[in-house]
Amino acid sequence: MLEIHCEVSTVWSSAGVGPLGFIKFKVNTAVCQEMLEHFMLPSSDKLHGDADFIFQQDLAPAHIAKSTSTWFNDLGVTGLHWPETSHDLNPIENLWTIVKRKMRDTRPNNADELKAAIEATWASITPQ
Template sequence: GVRASLQVSQMRFWFGKEDFIFQQDLAPAHAAKSTKDWFTKKQLEVLAWPANSPDLNVIENLWAIVKRKICDRKPTTLDQLKQNIATAWEAVSAETCDKLVKSMPRRLQAVIQAKGAATKY
């Protein structure tokens, strides 16, 4: 959908022609046949992702950042919302994404220490 298209556009901007693997959780919308078909059509590789692993998914933090930016603008129409989503997503810096990716070792260690239970992430 719109969210995946924005993410792919931003990833293409950051990585150019370099290969990348798209990560998403197993939310019902992400597991839908139409979603899987969309990724196949776009020839995008999707990371195999285990169920019940939100502690390891940095995209949730990224979406929280985007949501805060959208809420700050208080859109009142669907068109404003769509524009605010695009603007907020484009405003996310490569440094922010890099910081989230570099947090993965800490996230993994926290999950190991919690023996798979929830963590602060």
């Protein structure tokens, strides 16, 4: 069985999904803010343009650190903190269930094939 240990960062909304970001190391505040800068901001611009949005995130320490809160405030991004263990209330979990179901018969041979399969499956998700 192929096993990969990494974090995945993404943005999604009723307007669609943004690209996935695969992180191969522990997320601290600096990494969190870098991922937000490179994935969340461009994705929110693409999905919402200049319209206001609320960024939902779990209560992981890097997400609620003072420097991350300051980063959000400086950019005028409104955040909604959500308990990370509320899988029944966390809509992103429904999307991950869809990805897992679509990938059920996928048999990647290495990490690169797995990453490509996840990205292709994620990109196939429509707003509907």
